[in-house]
Structures are given as structure tokens and as C-alpha cells.
């Protein structure tokens with residue numbers, strides 16, 4: 001007491017105890033508890049600590065026990081700071097109690113069910129104490145591993161992604177994450193169970209989902225999540241969507257065609273919904289370039305084809321679905337913008353495909369990706385025109401360009417040119433120059449989001465058809481579109497929202 005400076009402080013341990021069965025504690029956890037002066041554990045107001053009960057056989061009468069009892073378990077409190085405020089006060093007070101032991105040179109072991117740094121209460125002590133005292137965390141077997149072990153089925157294999165979700169997330173967020181991932185574990189069920197169940201349903205993962213309650217503890221229960229009575233679900237339970245490779249979902253009751261777009265380039269611009277549809281399809285149908293963006297999955301059939309003959313490709317997909325297959329038709333960008341959705345719906349409007357279910361999922365279109373790279377040129381009214389005269393006469397295109405130009409619309413020009421279509425851009429430029437200033441900004445965006453991305457802003461009069469190919473999109477400004485040089489010397493373009 002008289003010489004604070006020379007007395008060493010005690011050590012702090014966060015001790016993972018595993019999921020429940022005491023024999024799943026690590027040797028190190030047992031050693032640390034044996035050497036500790038103080039054993040601390042969190043509990044609810046009823047005072048029963050799951051952590052303490054796991055470690056019970058290693059506790060001795062000479063251990064000083066510190067029960068850190070949560071002041072509340074529901075989210076109602078009269079604390080001025082609300083639920084958070086009440087909890088913060090509790091953690092501060094608990095940390096101060098442990099600090100007093102550490103200052104007195106006593107070793108403190110904070111027990112944590114599962115792993116201490118995995119959604120554990122220990123973390124609140126760690127954040128407040130670890131920078132002040134020598135601290136060590138002893139990892140533990142998590143409920144994720146325990147649940148998978150009890151289900152006895154692979155959780156993830158090969159390139160599969162495992163997503164761990166707290167059930168406290170909003171339903172929409174859960175559904176998006178569940179749709180996009182391969183395997184998932186949803187923690188913190190209990191009161192969140194109905195929301196989690198709905199999210200599994202909306203993401204079409206309910207049939208795969210398993211339920212594990214009190215894994216490796218007494219009263220353990222496992223089963224199909226869909227068959228679990230929501231009223232019976234405690235906090236100590238998880239939902240598991242195991243490996244799709246190891247547990248291929250049952251074939252669908254009915255075939256279906258889902259028309260999806262991969263976005264203009266890589267996975268950053270793929271929606272979670274589309275990612276999910278691509279993963280759960282039995283057959284992928286599409287133009288080779290777009291199919292190549294979709295990772296190969298075991299058990300999935302890929303039908304790559306040439307860019308032409310869209311109606312044949314659509315019919316092929318519908319025929320597979322009619323025979324009961326779950327088919328994804330893959331386009332680039334958005335599937336409804338100059339892409340496969342119309343071709344599929346056209347064929348699906350006729351016999352014998354009228355009854356085949358078809359869904360179109362939205363995607364990000366090239367114009368929006370290109371616009372974002374260049375600034376905000378589409379910030380006001382704009383028109384979208386394909387310059388390809390493969391499916392419509394050039395005179396129709398010219399007429400539309402004239403009308404859009406006369407209406408002072410910004411223009412997004414898809415399919416501006418290719419190896420065989422070389423004169424369209426020059427013709428379009430000359431036509432637009434009849435209505436627009438030569439200095440009108442044009443965004444020339446090529447391979448946006450891809451390895452050869454280039455985005456330049458040129459004057460309309462200087463637009464060179466030689467620089468345009470199949471992977472280019474053009475955004476032509478209106479009379480209002482501005483080009484600004486920024487402090488870092490980059491040029492951006494934007495169209496004001498206010499007109500005139």
C-alpha cells in the first residue's frame with residue numbers, strides 16, 4: 001500500500017470457455033483459472049451465470065468471485081441515457097471493480113462463454129482495461145463451430161463464404177446478407193426468431209436452414225428451422241445455413257427463369273439479390289462475356305453462347321425451366337436495358353411457355369456507372385438510346401437523336417459502335433451538333449469498372465469515332481451540363497438539377 005510504484009499490477013485474462021460442455025474448455029483456459037486470484041463472470045439479474053456453470057468444476061473456495069450482474073435484460077429503463085446509458089454505467093462500474101483487484105496485484109480471469117472476442121461481454125471489460133494492465137485473451141470454441149459439429153454437416157468448403165449475422169439486424173438487412181452468401185450462422189435468436197425466419201424465407205434460404213439450441217449444453221436441440229416453434233426459441237440458439245456444396249438444395253417444385261444482370265463489371269456492382277440468384281440456379285444461360293463474370297460452382301450447368309440469337313437463347317432457357325430447372329439468364333448491366341429480359345419475356349408470352357414463371361431482377365446499368373465515374377452528368381432529365389441499327393433502322397435512331405437534342409435532354413448512348421459498325425458515332429455527333437454547342441461535354445467511358453477502364457471528357461466537336469468500341473458508352477451533355485476542374489486537377493462534369 002505504501003509504495004504504489006514498485007508493486008506490479010495483476011494480469012487480466014479474458015478466458016474463452018467454449019460453447020457449454022466443460023470438456024470443450026481449452027487446457028490453457030483451465031490453467032489460467034487455476035492460477036487466478038479473482039474469477040469474474042457476467043450474469044443476468046437472476047444471477048445464474050452460464051459461464052460460471054461451465055467453469056464450475058475448476059473453481060475453488062479460495063477464488064474471489066466477482067459476479068457482474070447486468071442491471072437490466074429488457075430494453076426498458078428510466079436511466080436518462082436510455083438502455084445504452086444504463087449499460088455504459090454498468091460496464092464502467094464493473095471495470096472499476098476489476099481494476100481495484102488488478103491494482104492490488106491480483107490476477108483476474110474474466111470468464112466468457114464461447115470465445116471472449118466473439119460477441120462476448122468480456123469485450124466491454126477488455127476495452128476499458130487492456131491498455132492499462134497486462135492482458136491476455138484465451139480463445140474458445142465458438143457456438144458457430146459447436147453448432148456445425150452438432151449438425152454434423154460441413155459448414156463451408158472450397159471457395160464458399162460464411163457469413164455470421166446477429167439476429168438483431170433489421171429483416172431487410174438479414175435477407176440481403178442471406179441471399180448473397182453461401183453459408184450463414186445467425187446468432188442471438190430468441191425474440192428475434194420471427195424476424196430471422198421471415199428473412200430466411202425472403203432470401204429463399206428457409207428450406208436449407210437448420211436450428212441448433214444450446215449446442216453441447218444440457219437441453220440441446222437440433223432440427224429444421226422451418227419446423228421450430230418460434231415461442232420455444234431461447235437466446236442460446238443459432239440458425240445455420242450450411243454449405244451449399246455439401247447440402248445441395250432440393251430441386252425446385254417448379255422450374256423458373258430468373259433474368260439477371262451482373263452490373264457493368266465486377267462483383268462490387270452485383271446486387272445481393274442477383275448474387276443469390278446466380279448461386280442458387282441449376283443452369284446459367286448467357287453470352288460468354290457475361291457468364292465469364294460468374295464464378296464456377298460445382299453442380300451447376302453453364303450454357304454459354306454467342307452474343308447474337310437472343311430469342312434462341314431465351315427459348316432454350318424457357319425450355320429448361322419448363323422441364324423443371326431453376327435457370328438464370330445472365331446479361332451484363334441491367335437485364336432490362338438493351339439486354340435479355342425483353343427477349344425472354346417475348347418468348348414467354350407465347351405457347352408453350354406462357355406458364356413458365358419468369359422473374360426479372362434489377363441490376364446496375366452502364367450509364368449509371370459511367371456517370372458516377374465522370375461526376376453527375378445524368379443529374380437532370382436524360383434519354384437513353386442505343387446506336388445499334390442491328391434491330392432498328394438508322395432513320396429511327398436519327399429521328400430520336402434529333403428529338404432528344406431538340407428537347408435539350410442529356411443523352412446516354414449505348415452500343416455506339418463495334419468492329420462492323422464504325423460510322424454511327426460520327427453521324428450521331430454531326431446530327432447533335434445541329435442543336436448543341438461544339439464545346440458540349442461528352443463522357444467517353446470504356447470498360448467502366450473493368451481492367452481497361454478509361455473515362456474521358458471531350459468536346460462534342462472533338463468526339464472521335466475511332467476511339468469508340470463495343471465496350472464504350474457515351475454520355476452527351478445538355479446545354480446546362482458543366483465541366484469543372486477540381487483542386488486536384490481532375491475534370492468532372494455535372495448537370496444541374498435546376499433548369500434555366
Ligand code: SAH
Nearest residue numbers: 264333334337339365366415447448470472
Ligand atoms: N444491359 C446492359 C447494356 C447492354 S448493351 C446495361 O444495362 O449496361 C451493351 C452496351 O452497354 C455496350 O456497347 C456499352 O455501350 C455499354 N456497356 C456495358 N458495360 C459497360 C462498361 N463496363 N463500360 C462502358 N460501357 C458499357
